[in-house]
């Protein structure tokens with residue numbers, strides 16, 4: 001486990017949290033069975049197609065809203081329940097929802113944001129699993145914008161963000177000019 005030790009944050013990175021062979025098997029199942037959709041998002045009043053595909057799962061029929069999208073959750077699949085159990089075992093935190101992202105190639109991305117929706121509570125806990133291609137994850141302090149950090153999110157890894165992280169830091173998954181394939185990201189969350 002690697003603790004990022006950035007001020008105003010509580011972020012830990014676990015490389016090979018899932019072994020590579022198992023992670024590849026999970027990747028294939030999610031790639032082929034999740035009903036991936038591309039929604040429109042509103043950014044500063046303009047509508048754009050989201051630069052990635054998403055899906056939303058939970059342990060109940062709940063809706064989740066961000067950037068003017070409202071997603072209806074599907075019930076956790078067998079594979080999501082398995083991964084959720086691995087994370088819960090490590091963190092002692094019970095997760096009840098998961099937002100899935102599919103980045104089809106290097107042009108797909110996720111812009112600067114913090115995961116600070118009201119439903120996530122005061123100090124959101126986000127457990128993020130990476131499958132498939134490695135991609136860089138950027139962090140930038142909201143007030144001290146010169147404080148930045150780049151982390152390579154590898155196949156099978158877990159990134160855990162908690163405490164005041166979402167209050168003080170934005171994160172993004174930038175585009176890359178490299179010719180790369182698909183990456184799937186699972187962000188387990190606690191919805192109040």
Ligand SMILES: O=C(O)CCC(=O)C(=O)O
Pocket residue numbers: 099101110115128137153171172173185187
């Ligand atoms: O794909 C990633 O690693 C980041 C995803 C993310 O930040 C989010 O879904 O809120």
Ligand SMILES: [Fe+2]
Pocket residue numbers: 113114115171
């Ligand atoms: Fe996020």
